[in-house]
Amino acid sequence: MKKLATLIGGVAAVATLSMGAQAQTLEQVKNRGSLNCGVSTGLPGFSSTDSAGNWQGLDADGCRAIAAAVLGNANSVSFVPLTAVERFTALQSGEIDVLVRNTTWTLTRDASLGLNFTGVNYYDGQGFLVSTDLGVSSALELDGAAVCIQSGTTTELNLADYFRFNGMSYEPVLYDTSEQTISGFEAGRCDVLTTDQSGLYGLRLQLSNPAGAMVLPEVISKEPLGPVVRQGDDNWFNVVKWVHYAQLNAEEMGITMANVDEMRTSNNPEVVRLLNSNEMGAHLNLDANWAYNIVKQVGNYGEMFERTVGMGSPLQIDRGINALWVDGGLQYGMPVR
Amino acid sequence: MNDQSKTRRAAWLYNPTYRNLFYQALVVGGLFWFLYTITGNVLNNLEARGISTGFRFLNQPAGFAIAQTLVEYNETYTFGRTFVVGLLNTLLVSAMGIVSATFLGLFLGISRLSPNWLLRKLCAVYIETFRNIPLLLQIFFWYYAVLQTLPGPRNAINFGGESFFLSIRGFYSPKPIPEPTFAIYVGLIVAAVIGLIVLARWAKKRFIATGEQFPVLPTTIGVMLGTIVIGYFITGRPLSFEYPVLRGFSFAGGMRIIPELMALWFALTIYTSTYIAEIVRSGIQAVAHGQTEACRALGLTEKQRLNLVVLPQAMRVMIPPMTSQYLNLAKNSSLAVAIGYPDLVAVFMGTTLNQTGQAIEIVAMTMLVYLTISLSVSAFMNWFNKRVALVER
Numbered sequence: 001m002k003k004l005a006t007l008i009g010g011v012a013a014v015a016t017l018s019m020g021a022q023a024q025t026l027e028q029v030k031n032r033g034s035l036n037c038g039v040s041t042g043l044p045g046f047s048s049t050d051s052a053g054n055w056q057g058l059d060a061d062g063c064r065a066i067a068a069a070v071l072g073n074a075n076s077v078s079f080v081p082l083t084a085v086e087r088f089t090a091l092q093s094g095e096i097d098v099l100v101r102n103t104t105w106t107l108t109r110d111a112s113l114g115l116n117f118t119g120v121n122y123y124d125g126q127g128f129l130v131s132t133d134l135g136v137s138s139a140l141e142l143d144g145a146a147v148c149i150q151s152g153t154t155t156e157l158n159l160a161d162y163f164r165f166n167g168m169s170y171e172p173v174l175y176d177t178s179e180q181t182i183s184g185f186e187a188g189r190c191d192v193l194t195t196d197q198s199g200l201y202g203l204r205l206q207l208s209n210p211a212g213a214m215v216l217p218e219v220i221s222k223e224p225l226g227p228v229v230r231q232g233d234d235n236w237f238n239v240v241k242w243v244h245y246a247q248l249n250a251e252e253m254g255i256t257m258a259n260v261d262e263m264r265t266s267n268n269p270e271v272v273r274l275l276n277s278n279e280m281g282a283h284l285n286l287d288a289n290w291a292y293n294i295v296k297q298v299g300n301y302g303e304m305f306e307r308t309v310g311m312g313s314p315l316q317i318d319r320g321i322n323a324l325w326v327d328g329g330l331q332y333g334m335p336v337r
Numbered sequence: 338m339n340d341q342s343k344t345r346r347a348a349w350l351y352n353p354t355y356r357n358l359f360y361q362a363l364v365v366g367g368l369f370w371f372l373y374t375i376t377g378n379v380l381n382n383l384e385a386r387g388i389s390t391g392f393r394f395l396n397q398p399a400g401f402a403i404a405q406t407l408v409e410y411n412e413t414y415t416f417g418r419t420f421v422v423g424l425l426n427t428l429l430v431s432a433m434g435i436v437s438a439t440f441l442g443l444f445l446g447i448s449r450l451s452p453n454w455l456l457r458k459l460c461a462v463y464i465e466t467f468r469n470i471p472l473l474l475q476i477f478f479w480y481y482a483v484l485q486t487l488p489g490p491r492n493a494i495n496f497g498g499e500s501f502f503l504s505i506r507g508f509y510s511p512k513p514i515p516e517p518t519f520a521i522y523v524g525l526i527v528a529a530v531i532g533l534i535v536l537a538r539w540a541k542k543r544f545i546a547t548g549e550q551f552p553v554l555p556t557t558i559g560v561m562l563g564t565i566v567i568g569y570f571i572t573g574r575p576l577s578f579e580y581p582v583l584r585g586f587s588f589a590g591g592m593r594i595i596p597e598l599m600a601l602w603f604a605l606t607i608y609t610s611t612y613i614a615e616i617v618r619s620g621i622q623a624v625a626h627g628q629t630e631a632c633r634a635l636g637l638t639e640k641q642r643l644n645l646v647v648l649p650q651a652m653r654v655m656i657p658p659m660t661s662q663y664l665n666l667a668k669n670s671s672l673a674v675a676i677g678y679p680d681l682v683a684v685f686m687g688t689t690l691n692q693t694g695q696a697i698e699i700v701a702m703t704m705l706v707y708l709t710i711s712l713s714v715s716a717f718m719n720w721f722n723k724r725v726a727l728v729e730r
Contacts, residue, residue, distance in 0.1 A: 088696075151683065174688070188489045191587075
């Protein structure tokens with residue numbers, strides 16, 4: 001099977017790669033001329049392919065933003081679709097340069113897998129999707145239900161904790177990909193589908209009758225999702241981290257895809273530092289246009305959000321806690337100086 | 338140095354035994370050096386990259402649930418336990434598949450040589466169809482196209498009173514619960530089996546001594562059926578049954594086979610049985626036609642011909658390739674991951690690997706398990722093969 005091959009290949013690669021090769025991801029990406037970016041195999045709003053085969057979504061655009069900053073071209077991305085089980089091995093073994101795949105930041109993953117989370121591009125929480133025929137209005141009424149889950153995720157652990165804590169039982173039905181999960185739910189193999197709330201809204205759209213299913217109000221966990229890189233390459237870690245901050249700063253400063261050229265000649269020193277500073281670029285080993293390229297080609301964080309998961313997208317997810325800190329949300333761009 | 342000692346030394350050098358030993362030692366040494374180096378290399382690299390290693394994770398709580406467990410398990414058990422749960426589920430589906438594929442394959446193989454035209458052709462079509470469709474597609478077919486179109490638990494198909502239900506959640510049947518007298522019942526059955534073994538030995542001895550035949554098979558069937566049925570009532574119905582009842586979201590109580598297991602079992606059985614059928618056919622055809630003619634000349638019945646002459650000789654041809662099919666079936670059961678049956682690969686190499694990130698340890702353990710299963714099956718079949726092999730005097 002493909003998965004087995006990837007895993008074994010990955011393990012073999014971890015085993016044989018020498019230490020020296022991993023400290024220069026930035027150089028490798030520049031030499032290769034394209035970014036190998038790990039994404040999900042298909043989650044609407046985050047990373048999925050449209051009818052023309054182009055990757056769309058918040059995570060896919062996250063990959064593009066990194067490519068724009070490093071290579072000056074947002075389209076220089078090789079997307080590598082990965083299942084939940086394959087993702088960390090692919091990153092550890094160097095098959096991908098960065099993983100932008102709705103991955104939850106947890107202590108174990110951060111501290112024991114040789115990985116670093118670079119930030120949070122979406123604050124999420126786990127929820128439940130049920131069929132409206134079921135007549136259930138709260139997750140606490142789900143005792144004894146069969147639950148469809150995508151295997152190998154934190155979702156599985158949160159679910160077990162939640163049901164045990166509330167003295168309820170459940171039957172887990174595990175699938176490998178989100179497509180299989182939604183088809184199992186639709187066929188009635190399970191009563192409930194659980195994953196991150198954002199995922200639920202996206203998956204609901206894939207049902208033949210989205211109105212026949214509803215998302216329950218309970219959010220049972222914190223799911224901070226963000227990009228991941230390998231440990232031991234601080235320069236690359238900084239680059240990926242600051243791509244996100246650059247997009248947040250751009251939104252705070254009101255710089256958009258449309259006005260970025262105009263803003264570039266602004267006399268606001270903050271804006272100049274972000275868009276046109278040799279010094280800031282040099283700190284990251286990038287050129288002065290790094291942030292300009294991101295905003296010009298991909299947009300600021302808010303634009304990216306609205307286009308992929310927000311009100312301008314089929315998912316229509318409210319900005320909620322993903323709003324900027326100045327608007328009462330959690331997204332906070334570290335100062336560029 | 339005189340000529341003689343030179344020759345002796347040369348003899349030592351050119352002695353094939355010593356030379357073989359030398360080269361074999363060289364190869365083994367090289368292999369060990371290679372393994373030693375890559376193991377050290379892996380450990381160094383993992384440590385340098387901050388990836389934890391070792392088997393400590395096996396004692397950590399797993400924290401996730403599994404749909405089908407043959408041993409007691411809940412999410413507070415350890416990852417070591419998830420390994421056992423996955424392993425047992427793999428063994429279960431492999432054993433079920435091996436038994437059913439063997440029976441189906443035997444039937445198909447013999448039927449394919451039947452003088453009945455319709456039966457022969459139907460078997461040929463069956464074999465050629467299912468042998469040539471990839472197993473993964475067959476698994477998907479059974480799971481998605483057949484079992485996932487079944488009704489939900491509330492509209493479950495009911496057959497056999499209120500005892501047997503089939504729905505998308507699986508097949509439910511009453512669950513037997515042993516009563517105190519159950520031990521006596523089991524004792525009766527064991528006694529009957531022992532009695533029958535003694536009878537069979539006596540019949541064989543008598544046959545060798547006098548040539549008179551005793552109807553062992555009909556007697557066995559009769560005695561077993563009698564013991565099972567009559568004994569059941571004599572011991573005062575030693576089993577009570579817990580019936581599945583629709584409660585809440587689904588059925589509660591009773592016994593249940595989850596649809597993932599059914600789909601995998603069907604697919605493995607149907608796929609492997611085609612290969613076994615061909616092996617059976619080739620085995621039977623390998624017995625020279627002269628043997629059949631000789632049987633007829635001796636006046637043996639068709640049944641005697643098959644049981645006493647043809648099958649014992651066909652077995653010798655069949656067993657080695659059958660071993661391969663059993664091994665294939667056990668290994669193919671790892672395709673379970675495609676439909677979410679909680680086998681070793683899905684539970685251990687899937688979820689456990691993802692929760693702990695210990696890829697090397699887990700992949701190594703999984704590979705070792707499949708290797709052990711395969712070698713055990715192989716060893717058993719080799720032993721069996723030796724037993725039935727032609728003993729030349």
